[in-house]
Amino acid sequence: MTPAKPRPKKALVAFVLLALLLAGGLVCFRGVELYRDVFQSSLVQKRVLPPLRAVCSAVERALQRRGDPAERAARLYRDLPIPECLQHPAAAGANSCRLFLLCLDGASWEDVDTFGPLPNFERLRREGVWTRHDSTLLPISSCAWNAIDTGYLPEQTGVLGFQRPAAGWPPRWETISARDFATKTLAQRLDEKGEMVFTVNLLNSYPEQVERGVLIGGWWTDPKGVFTMPPELSEALRRRGYTPLLDWQPRLRLLGLVWALWIGVAVILLRLGWRKRRIEAAVVIIALGGLLLLFSMAYWKSNRELRSPAYRLETLLESQFYPSEQIVLRMFEQPGWRFGAVHLHEIDTLNHHRYREEEARRGCYRETDRFLGALLDRADERTLVAVVSDHGGAYYPKVLDLPAWLYAEGYLTDDPAASQAIAFHEASANVGAIRLKEPSLAEEIKERLERLTDPITGKTMVTRVVLRSELHPGPAREEMPDLVVETEPEYMVQAYERGYWQKKFRRFKSP
Structure with a gap:
């Protein structure tokens, strides 16, 4: 008589399914925090992401259209x-x-x-005139390009950003x-x-x-x-x-291929194990689906960590x-x-x-130089x-967290409606913006920011703070931020994206 094969206990299967459900709920509820804590950890950065980058690059190269x-x-x-x-x-x-x-x-x-x-850039400088110029006070693309297109500053054009x-x-x-x-x-x-x-x-x-x-x-x-x-x-x-938008199809193609493979594996497992090992097959399918869900989150949200093909030079x-x-x-x-x-x-x-x-x-600048040469030859x-250009680019090794500083100083609370000041990502790079519920606090906050020093080096972090009252007169001056904060070149200003102030506030902690 053939001995019966041991089957996993129902309690174990229920525990595995419950764990997967809880993990899925955690992913949905704290997607951003989980992404930051897990996918930006040193272990994942050193051991997990390199092979994933290689796989993504190989698959994307295979999916690239042929021809120049x-x-x-x-x-x-x-x-x-x-x-x-x-x-x-x-x-x-x-x-x-x-x-x-x-x-x-x-x-x-x-x-x-x-x-x-x-x-061709050298030809332009040699045969014409050239200079370096400052960007707008809010050095964000929409403000600067509209200023170039109209000849007026943001407080006069009413374009203070993309919103x-x-x-x-x-x-x-x-x-x-x-x-x-x-x-x-x-x-x-x-x-x-x-x-x-x-x-x-x-x-x-x-x-x-x-x-x-x-x-x-x-x-x-x-x-x-x-x-x-x-x-x-x-x-x-x-x-x-x-299309007037950035082409996201390479991302979708790779994710579609991954999930198509998962469906194929699921069909094979169900056909092989549906009669005798249906519980084991279901557990494996669900577990693989959970892993692919985490991978899809990382791949979709991450541009730098997984080197998304949507930001490859060729794409x-x-x-x-x-x-x-x-x-x-x-x-x-x-x-x-x-x-x-x-x-x-x-x-x-x-x-x-x-x-x-x-x-x-470098490759992008060379292609741009070639395009410039074609224009100069036809002119x-x-x-x-x-x-x-509207602004340049730079690498910032340090960060000034404006919302955290406002929270530590008592201007910002867990309830934005009761807060006296809110910092938003209305500018870019080393420039931030603060909006006040009571404009009378502007001078006080300006003085405190100008005295702000790096807790490690002791150097001053803020270069200047511009009040709204100091801007040029214009129909949109009252819509400008109450304070615009510019830091030293090595500090990037971090603030909340517009409309996302509901995020949990981080405490300002000294290293």
Whole structure:
């Protein structure tokens, strides 16, 4: 008589299932904290992530489309229909001057010198004029680019970020568009004079308030709807795979492949063990599903730890750089425009997510230099090509946690509605912003911040604190933060993202 095979006890199976359910609940309830505690630990960083990076890179290389992406973009956009308004000579005559802006987000002359030789940037400096300039007081892209496009400061344009503050306390924010600008852009002024313009990927540019010309919207426009002017150009671009947003498909492809493998394993286990070992098969399937869920969380949320392919140089160039280049070159060759501009975000994206990977950043600058050379070669004696940036990029080894400092000083409490001050990530890098419930506290907080020192080195951390009353007069000055804090170059200001002040406040602890 064959002895019966021992089966796992039901209590053990129930315990395993309960543990998995609790783990799933923990993931859902404390996803961000779990991600920080687990996936950023030294053990995971040294032992787990390196093989995962290798697997991700190998799979993504296998999923990459064949052929040179630059040549493929050139073939796709070679027959892009050009609106008739750009094909006819400009109204001001054949001898009228033209201006084209090459807007490089996050670029700087320091990087140009570091990643050189870049012959076309050097040609631009040698044959033209160049200088270094400061960014806006709030050195965030939307503020700076709108200041460049209008010639006015944020307190005059009303563009204080990618959102604008609404009335009430605690502060709330609303998404902005081109209709919310308090001042006219250069494109609008030229449009009023009957001139033709074309812009590609400019931030917050849609819907542009112009009646003629060509506009291709940038980020925060609907890629499935109308994002161009004239409207029929949207469908022509969509047929060629163009999108105004960053292409996240590589992430989705890899996650889809992983979960497809899990489904395949689940089917095999069920077919092999459904009759005799159905409980064991179910436990294995659920356990693998839990592990894949954790992996998916890490892969989706992490850009630096797992080296997400959405931020690889090749993906950035293929998704938007090469298509934008071909679109601009097609329109640049037309005789009917007086002003043109394109916004390229690839340098800034690498600054945010891969700043310490110099080869990737060097490759991006070289591609940008090649594009600049193509523009300079096509420019005639009446066409002025200008390169401009909104801010640079840097690595910050230290952090100043403004919300934690406000909490330690008693200005911030666990209840934001009862707090006297809230710090938000309204600026960037080494600049932070504080909004007050009582503006009379501004001078007091300014004095305390200016005396703030590093607990390790004893050096002053804050370079300057600008009060709202010290800003230029303008229709949007009252919407500006009560205080703008600028730190020394080695300190990055950390604050809460807009709308996420409900997060649990961290205590300010000295090392």
